[in-house]
Amino acid sequence: MSHPTPCPVRLADEITRRLGQLAEHLAILPPSEAAQVIARVLDPDGGVLVGVTDLVITGSGFAKIQAERGALPAEVWLALGRAANELHDIALDLDEHREVLQDLGTPAATTGARPAAPAPLVVQRHR
Template identity: 70%
Template sequence: MPRPTPYPVKLADEITRQLGQLADHLAQLPPHEATQVITRVVDPADGVLGGVTHLVSTSSVFAKIQAERGALPAELWLALGRASNELDAIGTDLDEHRETLRHVSDRPNTGLAKPPAPAPLVVRRRR
């Protein structure tokens, strides 16, 4: 008889499914509502990105303990640690834009007489 799927595994599957739904909705939202969603997603304390970063960090700690016991390869622990650090750096990069997102998402959704002028896209890399 197969073992039942543990609750945390089901929870991870459900969260993954809901994240897919959120991405599908985001792609179809009007700009004002999409900005509200993005603002919540990138919030470092209560947002999806912060939650995923915390989850990967916790996974790294678990993998370290297991690697020290010989149950998991050290490379897995190192990869999870790097992923956690990268996610944290991404969150820091996005944090500088949080006020702009909040400001745009707080604006009432009124039809503007004159649409904003498009900004030229500039690629900046800081690493």
């Protein structure tokens, strides 16, 4: 039995709306809670970024089939494939920082710890 189109479209709209709500909350959360949310979003075992990446990969597979049939230009498939690859690479880059965000989200072990010094915002990127 095929799925009616409006249901998945409504689901996509609802997910988009909820992500907007999450962004609004993130903007006003205290730093420790914001760090926890960001770490969850970046979680490679089921975070939002992985979900979006999987969705784009699935869309790329759909576009490939449609491009092979002539229903879509090949450029659409190639663009979705590039987007999926970029999202995957971004997720890998961000994953190395997820633990730091998780640590920021947990209360300090000692209450008398010295506060962290501000860091310069220009850093070397390692790959």
